[in-house]
Amino acid sequence: MALYPSEEWLDEYCRALNESSELQDFGFSENILLVITDLGLDDLTIGDLSDDVLSEMPANVRDGLADTSLTEALSLIDERVRSSLPESVEHLLNQTERDVVNDTIFVHIELEGGNCHGLSLVTDLSDLEVDSIFQAAARTWQSIVAGRPAMAAALCGDLEVIGNQWLRLKYLAELQLLCDIAADDVETEFLFEYTDRSFAEFVVDESLRGPITVQKWLTRETALAVRPFVPF
Numbered sequence: 001m002a003l004y005p006s007e008e009w010l011d012e013y014c015r016a017l018n019e020s021s022e023l024q025d026f027g028f029s030e031n032i033l034l035v036i037t038d039l040g041l042d043d044l045t046i047g048d049l050s051d052d053v054l055s056e057m058p059a060n061v062r063d064g065l066a067d068t069s070l071t072e073a074l075s076l077i078d079e080r081v082r083s084s085l086p087e088s089v090e091h092l093l094n095q096t097e098r099d100v101v102n103d104t105i106f107v108h109i110e111l112e113g114g115n116c117h118g119l120s121l122v123t124d125l126s127d128l129e130v131d132s133i134f135q136a137a138a139r140t141w142q143s144i145v146a147g148r149p150a151m152a153a154a155l156c157g158d159l160e161v162i163g164n165q166w167l168r169l170k171y172l173a174e175l176q177l178l179c180d181i182a183a184d185d186v187e188t189e190f191l192f193e194y195t196d197r198s199f200a201e202f203v204v205d206e207s208l209r210g211p212i213t214v215q216k217w218l219t220r221e222t223a224l225a226v227r228p229f230v231p232f
Contacts, residue, residue, distance in 0.1 A: 002186065002187065002188060002189070003053070003088050003092075003188075003189050003190075003191050004142070004145055004188045004189070004190050004191060005036070005105065005138075005191065006088070006091060006092065006095065006191070007091070007095060007121070008091075009186065009188065010107065010119055010120075010121070011119075012186050012187075013119065013181075013182055013186050014116045014119040016181050016182070016185040016186050017109075017111075017115070017116035017119075017178070017181055018115055018116050019185070020114075020177075020181050020185065022177060022181075023111075023114045023115075023177060023178075023181065024113070024114035024115065025114065026114055026173075026174070026177060027113055027114045028111045028114055028174050029111055029112050029113055029114075030109075030111045030131045030132060030174065031108070031109070031110055031111075031128075031129050031130050031131050032108070032109040032110075032111065032130070032131065032132055032133075032134070032174075032178075033106060033107070033108055033109075033125075033128070033130045033132075033133045033134070034106070034107040034108075034109065034133075034134050034135075034141075035104060035105075035106055035107075035133060035134065035135035035136075036104060036105040036106075036107070036136070036137075036138050036141050037103065037104045037135060037136070037137050037138065038103060038104075038137040038138055038139070039100060039103045039104065039105065039138045040103070040138065041069065041070040041071045041096065041100065041103055042069055042070075042071050042103075043069065044069065044070050045065075045066065045067055045068055045069050045070070046062070046065040046066055046067075046068050046070070046073060046089075047062075047065075047066035047067060049089070049191060050189065050190060050191055052189060053086060053088050053089060053191065056086035056088070056089075057085065057086055057089065061084075061085070065077075070092075070093075070096060073093060074093060074096060074097050077093060082094070088191070092191065095121075098123075099121040099123060101123050105121060106121065106122045106123065106125065107119065107120070107121060107122075108120050108121075108122045108128060108130075109178075131163065132161070132162070132163035132171045132174075133160075133161075133162035133163060134150075134159060134160070134161060134162075134171075134175055135159070135160045135162065136153065136158055136159040136160065137158070140153055140158045140159055142190060144159075144179050144182070144183070145179070145182050145183055145186075145188060145190075146183065146188075146190070147183045149176065149179075150172070150175045150176045150178075150179040151172050151175070151176050154172060154175075161175070
């Protein structure tokens with residue numbers, strides 16, 4: 001089971017994408033950027049880590065760092081101390097120091113013919129080729145990985161789709177499939193326990209599951225229908 005968010009989880013996600021026959025049916029060829037904002041590193045503390053992660057830490061270390069924010073932990077915990085922490089916590093601190101820019105993580109996904117040819121954390125966007133961008137707060141992304149329909153998050157304004165507006169429905173269907181794979185095919189343990197969605201969000205999400213399934217099916221059938229006419 002991989003911790004989300006972590007590089008290990010991204011590796012498992014890339015594997016799941018390449019094993020998805022449904023994604024191959026869609027045949028998406030896109031450079032996608034997932035933007036995960038509002039990580040809240042100034043507010044999240046070591047004590048907010050999941051119980052499974054905390055249970056691996058020595059009791060005295062756990063109690064001493066419980067109220068320490070992740071931002072503070074980066075400066076307080078040097079490499080020597082980090083090496084004595086559970087591997088998941090050590091990797092979290094190293095990844096945060098290396099890959100977080102202004103409380104934001106950028107994940108670049110290269111899809112070619114329905115296969116994942118590359119998935120990486122990036123910090124320099126200047127020379128990055130991107131066809132579509134999906135942006136949301138960390139809490140929203142975690143709810144999506146836990147099973148919330150991505151299209152519902154977009155329609156509620158929790159997730160922003162940046163790209164050619166004429167292709168918005170295509171992008172949303174693509175995103176929904178990518179998120180379904182994350183929710184269904186990657187065994188995930190969440191590093192932080194965020195607050196559950198509200199009842200109103202639950203009602204909206206559940207009411208949209210049927211139409212979303214139909215839209216995804218139509219997009220898949222269209223992709224399969226036009227494939228014989230595509231020369232390359």
